Amino acid sequence: MPAAQDTALLVIDVQNDFCPGGALAVAEGDQIITGINTLMDSFGCVILTQDWHPAGHSSFASSHPGKAAFELTEMPYGPQVLWPDHCTIGSQGAAFHPALRTDAAQMIVRKGFRAPIDSYSAFFENDHSTATGLHGYLQERGIRSLVLTGLATDFCVAYSALDAARLGYSVELRESLCRAIDLDGSLASAKSQMREAGVKIS
Numbered sequence: 001m002p003a004a005q006d007t008a009l010l011v012i013d014v015q016n017d018f019c020p021g022g023a024l025a026v027a028e029g030d031q032i033i034t035g036i037n038t039l040m041d042s043f044g045c046v047i048l049t050q051d052w053h054p055a056g057h058s059s060f061a062s063s064h065p066g067k068a069a070f071e072l073t074e075m076p077y078g079p080q081v082l083w084p085d086h087c088t089i090g091s092q093g094a095a096f097h098p099a100l101r102t103d104a105a106q107m108i109v110r111k112g113f114r115a116p117i118d119s120y121s122a123f124f125e126n127d128h129s130t131a132t133g134l135h136g137y138l139q140e141r142g143i144r145s146l147v148l149t150g151l152a153t154d155f156c157v158a159y160s161a162l163d164a165a166r167l168g169y170s171v172e173l174r175e176s177l178c179r180a181i182d183l184d185g186s187l188a189s190a191k192s193q194m195r196e197a198g199v200k201i202s
């Protein structure tokens with residue numbers, strides 16, 4: 001059944017580095033791709049996001065001497081998990097997984113390209129105030145409702161869902177078309193925050 005005209009499909013970060021074999025591989029990250037490709041046909045508006053970091057990005061553990069990947073650090077904007085180097089601008093790891101259909105995408109949002117600040121959400125960087133421009137795009141297209149899929153459920157997908165709900169969109173997370181990193185209970189925490197914010201988890 002086609003989705004309503006005012007509904008967009010948001011596909012978060014289905015990139016090589018988040019799939020098995022990648023620098024920040026999410027378990028089974030590639031297993032959601034066929035389902036996402038099929039779902040694209042039901043939407044009049046399909047948007048992809050692409051994590052896109054300059055070399056030496058502040059979210060990389062390698063930029064913090066003495067720190068290891070998956071440790072927490074304190075940034076001026078709050079706590080930040082440090083990650084292995086991933087999705088470096090122009091690299092193969094930053095490319096979309098080759099199985100992902102990109103033909104149906106009308107908009108590709110790149111995020112995380114400012115060295116001092118990470119950007120999980122498709123709407124705002126991790127300071128919760130620097131906008132990516134996606135909200136303006138969706139408003140101009142009359143989109144009021146979003147279906148979210150992609151990687152990773154508990155980071156970029158959840159941050160996007162929470163921001164979208166805060167901005168007043170009706171938000172549905174298609175959980176079977178997402179996979180999580182699940183770091184120290186981050187998946188359970190992300191799901192409870194999403195539920196509390198009124199995100200429908202289907």
Ligand code: VGL
Pocket residue numbers: 012013018051083120151152153154155156157
């Ligand atoms: C992501 C960690 C770092 C994600 C991106 O796509 O969920 N996670 N960068």
Ligand code: ZN
Pocket residue numbers: 051052053059083086087112
């Ligand atoms: Zn990243």
